[in-house]
Amino acid sequence: MSVLPKALETLIVELGQLPGVGPRSAERYAYHLLKSDQNKLSRLADSISDVKSGVAFCSKTFCLVESGTDVSPLYSDPARDKTVVAVVEDPFDVLALEKTANFHGTYHVLGGALSPLDGVTPDQLHIKELVQRVKDDKVKEVILATNSSVEGDTTALFVQKELAPLDVKVTRLARGLPAGVDLEYADQITLSRALEGRQSL
Amino acid sequence: MSVLPKALETLIVELGQLPGVGPRSAERYAYHLLKSDQNKLSRLADSISDVKSGVAFCSKTFCLVESGTDVSPLYSDPARDKTVVAVVEDPFDVLALEKTANFHGTYHVLGGALSPLDGVTPDQLHIKELVQRVKDDKVKEVILATNSSVEGDTTALFVQKELAPLDVKVTRLARGLPAGVDLEYADQITLSRALEGRQSL
Numbered sequence: 001m002s003v004l005p006k007a008l009e010t011l012i013v014e015l016g017q018l019p020g021v022g023p024r025s026a027e028r029y030a031y032h033l034l035k036s037d038q039n040k041l042s043r044l045a046d047s048i049s050d051v052k053s054g055v056a057f058c059s060k061t062f063c064l065v066e067s068g069t070d071v072s073p074l075y076s077d078p079a080r081d082k083t084v085v086a087v088v089e090d091p092f093d094v095l096a097l098e099k100t101a102n103f104h105g106t107y108h109v110l111g112g113a114l115s116p117l118d119g120v121t122p123d124q125l126h127i128k129e130l131v132q133r134v135k136d137d138k139v140k141e142v143i144l145a146t147n148s149s150v151e152g153d154t155t156a157l158f159v160q161k162e163l164a165p166l167d168v169k170v171t172r173l174a175r176g177l178p179a180g181v182d183l184e185y186a187d188q189i190t191l192s193r194a195l196e197g198r199q200s201l
Numbered sequence: 202m203s204v205l206p207k208a209l210e211t212l213i214v215e216l217g218q219l220p221g222v223g224p225r226s227a228e229r230y231a232y233h234l235l236k237s238d239q240n241k242l243s244r245l246a247d248s249i250s251d252v253k254s255g256v257a258f259c260s261k262t263f264c265l266v267e268s269g270t271d272v273s274p275l276y277s278d279p280a281r282d283k284t285v286v287a288v289v290e291d292p293f294d295v296l297a298l299e300k301t302a303n304f305h306g307t308y309h310v311l312g313g314a315l316s317p318l319d320g321v322t323p324d325q326l327h328i329k330e331l332v333q334r335v336k337d338d339k340v341k342e343v344i345l346a347t348n349s350s351v352e353g354d355t356t357a358l359f360v361q362k363e364l365a366p367l368d369v370k371v372t373r374l375a376r377g378l379p380a381g382v383d384l385e386y387a388d389q390i391t392l393s394r395a396l397e398g399r400q401s402l
Contacts, residue, residue: 005267007255011248045246047212054208066206
């Protein structure tokens with residue numbers, strides 16, 4: 001005999017499909033929603049139904065844009081330097097870099113990282129479009145800002161090789177100690193990379 | 202200038218109101234939803250909109266029931282012993298106790314725990330209804346199964362006092378070492394309670 005009403009069980013199953021949400025968290029969210037008022041539920045439900053129709057991808061950079069917009073303001077803005085391109089895996093990486101307020105170039109979202117095991121091959125990523133952009137916009141520097149993971153590293157290497165025949169400087173984000181971390185608590189890989197990438201003062 | 206499309210920002214704000222979901226988790230959920238297909242989004246949206254209308258509260262035990270059902274099968278089932286009542290704070294606590302498959306009495310959901318600071322007073326909990334049930338059903342034992350927290354303890358004490366004039370045995374869930382925990386890692390309060398509640402073999 002099921003102890004929970006069917007509507008609640010359905011909701012728990014649906015919420016459990018969000019990334020990183022286990023059965024307990026799903027129960028917690030579902031119970032919270034059950035106690036919320038119907039207006040709030042409708043707002044959440046509408047925002048879920050409407051998200052896909054309200055969002056489009058920039059045809060140049062593959063950043064997220066308002067639907068109906070062709071090119072992201074992060075590209076069309078004349079203040080952005082089109083000859084410097086930061087290459088990232090996912091659209092939210094753009095957000096992270098924008099928050100630094102330290103980058104005034106443009107972005108190129110690959111749409112993922114190479115991972116043959118998960119079936120992600122080079123032609124599923126926006127690499128051809130990047131090569132085309134480098135030619136069209138006479139890009140001077142491509143900054144590889146993929147994640148610091150095996151997939152991110154593989155992707156960076158692949159993109160670097162694709163760009164090699166072109167006359168463009170290719171750089172990578174520095175790897176080393178993150179801010180606020182004690183040396184003794186840094187892991188070996190991080191510390192090795194910090195040593196390798198040491199800079200003269 | 203906002204970097205994210207409005208529809209996505211709205212969704213992140215709405216998701217961020219779930220309990221324990223911070224801005225980063227909300228972004229992660231929103232991006233996952235954005236990449237899901239529309240059918241899946243509609244199913245989630247519908248299950249959120251419909252949860253309140255599909256769920257009701259049992260008029261006897263205040264457990265969650267299918268809407269249109271008056272009394273929970275956990276109460277109406279003749280196999281359940283109506284003279285033993287486990288008093289819990291929230292409807293999901295019923296689920297946890299049912300999973301043990303070790304309890305064959307009935308439940309009474311208080312609907313929260315006493316917490317004057319949060320404005321939860323005794324008349325907001327289903328305590329009167331419990332007293333009435335104890336009289337009506339000639340209940341022999343009330344098992345206080347509130348949480349092991351300050352609020353849970355306060356609530357248990359209050360319910361115990363309310364039941365004192367009646368001819369009913371009042372018990373509490375045992376407190377002590379949880380299964381699989383090393384003695385050396387148990388906290389002081391747990392260990393003190395395990396000592397206090399020690400049982401002769």
